[in-house]
Every structure is written in structure tokens, then in C-alpha cells.
Amino acid sequence: MINLVSLDLKTVTAEALVVPVCEDKEIHDDETLAMLIDKAKAFKEFKGEKGDQVAFYNQPGINVERLIFEGLGKLEKVDMEALRAMAGKAVKESIKKDLSEILIAVPAPEKINLTTQEILEALLEGACLGNHLFDKYKKEKKHKPLKKINLLVKTDVAKAYGRLSSRIKTICQGTVFARDWINTPPNDKIPERFSASIARLARKEKLKVTIWKEKELKQKKFGAMLAVAAGSRNKPRMVILEHRPKGAEKTIVLVGKGVTFDSGGINLKPSASMEDMKLDMSGAAAVAAALITLAKLKFKFNVVGIIPIVENMPSGNASRPGDIIQSYAGKTVEIGNTDAEGRLILIDAMAYGAKTYKPDVMIDLATLTGACVVALGEKFAGIFSYDAQLAEAIVSSGVKTYERCWRMPLPEDYKELLKSNFADLNNVSSTRYGGAITAALFLSEFVGESRWAHIDIAGPAYSKKESAYCGAGGTGFGVRLLCDLLARIFA
Numbered sequence: 001m002i003n004l005v006s007l008d009l010k011t012v013t014a015e016a017l018v019v020p021v022c023e024d025k026e027i028h029d030d031e032t033l034a035m036l037i038d039k040a041k042a043f044k045e046f047k048g049e050k051g052d053q054v055a056f057y058n059q060p061g062i063n064v065e066r067l068i069f070e071g072l073g074k075l076e077k078v079d080m081e082a083l084r085a086m087a088g089k090a091v092k093e094s095i096k097k098d099l100s101e102i103l104i105a106v107p108a109p110e111k112i113n114l115t116t117q118e119i120l121e122a123l124l125e126g127a128c129l130g131n132h133l134f135d136k137y138k139k140e141k142k143h144k145p146l147k148k149i150n151l152l153v154k155t156d157v158a159k160a161y162g163r164l165s166s167r168i169k170t171i172c173q174g175t176v177f178a179r180d181w182i183n184t185p186p187n188d189k190i191p192e193r194f195s196a197s198i199a200r201l202a203r204k205e206k207l208k209v210t211i212w213k214e215k216e217l218k219q220k221k222f223g224a225m226l227a228v229a230a231g232s233r234n235k236p237r238m239v240i241l242e243h244r245p246k247g248a249e250k251t252i253v254l255v256g257k258g259v260t261f262d263s264g265g266i267n268l269k270p271s272a273s274m275e276d277m278k279l280d281m282s283g284a285a286a287v288a289a290a291l292i293t294l295a296k297l298k299f300k301f302n303v304v305g306i307i308p309i310v311e312n313m314p315s316g317n318a319s320r321p322g323d324i325i326q327s328y329a330g331k332t333v334e335i336g337n338t339d340a341e342g343r344l345i346l347i348d349a350m351a352y353g354a355k356t357y358k359p360d361v362m363i364d365l366a367t368l369t370g371a372c373v374v375a376l377g378e379k380f381a382g383i384f385s386y387d388a389q390l391a392e393a394i395v396s397s398g399v400k401t402y403e404r405c406w407r408m409p410l411p412e413d414y415k416e417l418l419k420s421n422f423a424d425l426n427n428v429s430s431t432r433y434g435g436a437i438t439a440a441l442f443l444s445e446f447v448g449e450s451r452w453a454h455i456d457i458a459g460p461a462y463s464k465k466e467s468a469y470c471g472a473g474g475t476g477f478g479v480r481l482l483c484d485l486l487a488r489i490f491a
């Protein structure tokens, strides 16, 4: 539980009070704190530099067991991400100390280059997300999340920003849903189980949920998706989530790649890090979690999530390189490589979404290509769109949420590379260069008339190392981005 509270520091009691400190300027307007910060800075080991941390115990003048000072660095460099990271780190440290409740002193807005709303959003996000543990599969749970995190603010702020705090909590809860799904091992999230898990949470929020099994997918001719699913004994599912508030006119379709495990298929991947390929449903996780979150937030526009879920496996029934399949849209595709499976399931979902909903905007999220990670590294998603305004909106949302995005080109002449001698298209390019671009160009053939953007999250969806407000594994990348973006698009 995380809340905004206004308490008097002179009388407050707590297991721990976290105090963010800048190295060059005072950022609190409380005498007690000022005195304590001076004391901390009297020690050489704490200057308030970014990442500095020091704890004092049972200090006179204040009734808290531990005072934890967290360095923020130079004031001019303090942005939302610095606050998120500070709050996340403080929460994680407190979890390791087996604390159950902490209090965080919120800097005074007039002393810092951010609005009250930005400061609170960042601290709430860092604290909420930093308080997430994934230990479901450990018999012995070493640590527990904090039970209570209180942000210490002035009385008027606590009153005015109560709704903001519940909004941020809802969005972080959505991010945590996505992280948990991604971290779930692939044997526990085969399409049947992953789709059931999405449906259970979605129904709670009164979303309309439709799930198609293999029989319906065959009847409806989702040929590309079925070709990917063919190699696995675990049958595919198509999940459709609909949020249709009364009076809404505009419609956004979100499509998410849901490959619960990507072995590569007959073009089997090398063994190094193959276990990480449980991450290949991160687009699906982000889309499902975003829909659940937007429903909770009573978002005013229509949003439809289309989520194709398959397992990509080699077997006697698997699709082969050289196979030609017919996609939902009617176009035929030669399977040049069974490891380029994401684009096959996406084109069926996108073509269905375009035809059925005729959306104003369509956005797909996918861990689509290793090439995108080569191009942008592990922390940036690639944005592909013919619509400059839409691409810019996504990049801006990425700046705000620190789910960073970078626009990539969609050159018409590269489409040449996707030609097949025998079918309408090949699912892979004839060269190994520019793989993220050719993948996006392949998708572009199935968009229809709507504004469209493709977000390749192969890099940032997953991290082997923990960071300030995320544990090792799924990051939930895309949930906060989409929530910010959708509010922006029709604003």
C-alpha cells in the first residue's frame, strides 16, 4: 500500500524515514530535515552524490528508527527518472533490511525543477515498481514486499493529489501484471494457460473477452498464425479484449505478439540463452495489461486488444522452411525462416483488427527482431510508422515514462528484399542487414487504412540484471508507455 500522507516530523514514528538529498542544494523546506542532512553531510562518505547512501540509527530529535539518506546528485540534473530510481532503490534496500513500512520525505516542489505532479508521479512509480518481487517459484521466500510506503507531503498536496496517486498505482499494478506473465516459465504459460490468466484478470475489470481455440482459428482462416502453432502440441489461442465505453467514437486497436516460447522452430535457435525466449510474449503481456489498466482507469475511448498466442516449436508437424501458407488477409507467404514467426502471427491479428474494427489508430508491440537490439541496444524500443505525428507522440511518451523509444525508417525500396519467387511475400529478407526494418515493412503490408505504428521491444522487454526499480527478468515495458500515449493521442 502506498499513500500520500501529511505528518509532523517532530512527532512521527516510523521504522525508516528515507530522505533524498542533493549534493549542491537544499531540496526540503523542513528545519528538522535540514539539521539531519547537515549531520549526514558532515561525514565524508556521504556527499549526496547520485547513488550515495547512508543510514543513521536512533537519532535524537526524531522518532524514527532509521534515517536513510539517498543521494540525488546535482540539483540541475534531477529529473523524473532520478526520482524514480531513488525511490525504487530505497524501497529495495528496505526490503533487504526486512522492514515492513517506510516513509519517504518528498522534496519541496519550489526547490526542484519539476512540478508537484511530476515529483509525485515519479516517486510513486519508483516506489510501487521497486516493491515488486517475483518469488512464486521459490520454496523459501527470502524477503517480503513492504506493507506500507508513505510519501510525506504537505496537507494540501495530500488532498489535491489523492486521485493521481490512485491512478499511478493502477498503472504500476498493470506493469506488474506484465512482469509476472513474462517471468512465468514457459511450461506454466502455454497458450491455453496464458490466455486463461489474461481472461481472468480482464473479466474482473468488465472487459469483453473473446477467446478462439484452434477449431475457430481454422474456420476463420488464420493461416499464418496456425502455421507457427503447427509444431507445438500446445494449441494456439486468439484473445480479444474490448473496452467500449458508452458514447466513445474513436477506436484504437492494440496488437501484441504472444509467443510463449520461441525455440525458432525447425530453424532452431542456438542454445545460448534460449531459456530467455520465454520473453517472446512481452508484447502480448503489455497489451493485455494496458487494456486491464485502461478499463480500470475508465478510459474514454474504444480500445481493442488483439493477442495471438502460440508456442514456436520444432516437431514432425512443424512448418518447414519453404512452406507456403495463406494468411488471414489472403496474401500468401513463403516461410523463409521459421524463426521469423512473430510477424506471421502479427499479420493475421493485424489484418483481422483492421477489417473488423476499422480503427483510427493501430499499434502493435512485439519482441520482433534481434536486429532491433543490435541497432538500438537493450534499453530503446524501435518505432516504425509512416505517421510522423504518431511516431513523435510515442517518442514523447517514452521521454515522459523513461520507456525510451527511437524512430526508425520504413524505406519503400527495401520492400524489394521481401520478394518471393513463389508466393506474394517471403517472411524474411534476402539480406541479413536491416532486419528490424524489413520485419516492420513486412507488417506494413497488412495494416489497412488506419494510422499505424509498430514498436519493436526485443531489447527493453527483458533484462537479465536487476535495475533501480525492476527485478531481473520482464520489465513490463510498454504498459506505462501505452497508458501515457493513448491519453495523448486523442487529447
Ligand code: BES
Binding pocket: 262, 280, 337, 339, 340, 341, 342, 367, 368, 369, 370, 371, 373, 428, 429, 435, 458, 459
Ligand atoms: N523472438 C525473436 C526476436 C528476439 C531476439 C527477441 C532477441 C528478443 C531478443 C524473433 O522471433 C526472431 O527470432 N527473429 C529473428 C528473425 C530472423 C530469423 C529474420 C532474429 O531476430 O534473428
Ligand code: ZN
Binding pocket: 262, 264, 338, 339, 340, 341, 342
Ligand atoms: Zn523467432
Ligand code: ZN
Binding pocket: 259, 262, 280, 339, 341, 342, 367, 368
Ligand atoms: Zn520470436
